[in-house]
Amino acid sequence: MIKISKRFFDIKATLTCGQFFRYSENADGSFFVYSLDKRCKIWQDTDSVFLLTEDEKYFRNFFDLDTDYSKIVNTLSKFSDISAKVEYGKGIRILRQDLTETIISFIISANNNITRIRKTIERICARIGTNKGEYYAFPTLEQLRTLSIDDFKSLGLGYRAEYLYKTCRDLEGEVERIGKITDSELAHKELCKFVGIGPKVADCITLFGMHLTRSYPVDTWIFKENETEELNTPKKVRDYYLSLYGDYAGFAQQYIFYYAREHR
DNA sequence: GCCCAGGGATGCG
DNA sequence: CGCATCCATGGG
Numbered sequence: 001m002i003k004i005s006k007r008f009f010d011i012k013a014t015l016t017c018g019q020f021f022r023y024s025e026n027a028d029g030s031f032f033v034y035s036l037d038k039r040c041k042i043w044q045d046t047d048s049v050f051l052l053t054e055d056e057k058y059f060r061n062f063f064d065l066d067t068d069y070s071k072i073v074n075t076l077s078k079f080s081d082i083s084a085k086v087e088y089g090k091g092i093r094i095l096r097q098d099l100t101e102t103i104i105s106f107i108i109s110a111n112n113n114i115t116r117i118r119k120t121i122e123r124i125c126a127r128i129g130t131n132k133g134e135y136y137a138f139p140t141l142e143q144l145r146t147l148s149i150d151d152f153k154s155l156g157l158g159y160r161a162e163y164l165y166k167t168c169r170d171l172e173g174e175v176e177r178i179g180k181i182t183d184s185e186l187a188h189k190e191l192c193k194f195v196g197i198g199p200k201v202a203d204c205i206t207l208f209g210m211h212l213t214r215s216y217p218v219d220t221w222i223f224k225e226n227e228t229e230e231l232n233t234p235k236k237v238r239d240y241y242l243s244l245y246g247d248y249a250g251f252a253q254q255y256i257f258y259y260a261r262e263h264r
Numbered sequence: 265g266c267c268c269a270g271g272g273a274t275g276c277g
Numbered sequence: 278c279g280c281a282t283c284c285a286t287g288g289g
Contacts (some may be wrong), residue, residue: 200270274282
C-alpha cells in the first residue's frame with residue numbers, strides 16, 4: 001500500500017476532471033481505477049491518500065507521484081486571472097495514461113458527453129476486453145481489430161464507428177513510434193493524420209497519453225471561457241495560451257476546465 | 265421535444 | 278488558410 005500527502009492530490013478531482021474515464025466509486029467513498037489490464041483501489045482520510053494495488057510501480061507512475069506539484073501550482077498562481085481556479089483545482093494530477101488507451105478513448109470523446117463516453121468505453125471493454133475476473137481489461141489494438149464497423153455501431157459509437165475501425169488498423173506499429181516523440185507540436189501533427197483525430201483530440205492525447213504538458217486542448221468549455229473579440233477561433237485560443245503558459249499550459253487548461261464544469 | 269456534448273471530415277473558395 | 282455543412286447518439 002502506498003501513502004501519499006493530500007496537499008496536491010484530490011482523488012475525486014483527479015478522476016472526474018475529464019482526463020480519464022475508467023473508474024467507479026464504491027459505497028464507502030473509495031474508488032476503483034482501471035488502466036489497461038490493471039486495477040487499483042484508492043481512498044483518502046483527513047490528510048492522506050492511500051493506494052492499494054498489485055502493481056505499485058505502474059500506478060506510482062500513472063498518478064504522476066514523482067512530480068512536484070507545488071512548483072506547478074505556485075507558478076500558475078502568479079497569473080491573477082486564473083489563480084482562484086488553480087487554488088480550486090490544485091488537487092488535480094495529470095495522469096500518465098497508456099498511449100493506445102488514450103488515443104481510442106479520446107476518439108470516442110469527440111462531440112460526446114463524459115457520461116456517455118464512460119458508458120461506451122465500459123461496453124467495449126466488456127465486449128472484447130480480457131476478462132480479469134472482477135473486471136475487464138481495456139482491449140488491445142489486436143482485440144479492437146476483431147470488431148466490424150457494425151459491431152462498433154452496436155456499441156453506441158455512432159459515426160465514430162468508421163473512424164475507430166480505420167484508425168485501429170492504421171495505428172499498427174505507429175503507437176510506439178509516436179510515443180517516442182518529445183516535441184509536442186510534432187506529436188500533435190503526427191496524431192492529426194489519423195481519422196477521427198483533429199486538433200482538440202490530438203491535444204488531449206499529447207497531454208494525457210504522452211504527458212507533453214505544452215498542450216492546450218480547446219473544447220467547447222475552454223472556448224467559452226477563453227473566447228474574446230481577438231481570440232475568436234479555437235486555434236487562436238490554443239496558440240495564445242500555449243505561448244502564455246508554455247510547459248504549464250496543460251495544467252492551466254485542466255484547472256480552467258475543471259472549475260468551469262463544476263460551476264456551470 | 266429540444267439543446268448540447270472534452271469535434272472532426274469533407275467540400276468549397 | 279477560413280468557412281459551412283453534415284454527422285449518430287443519448288444525457289439533462
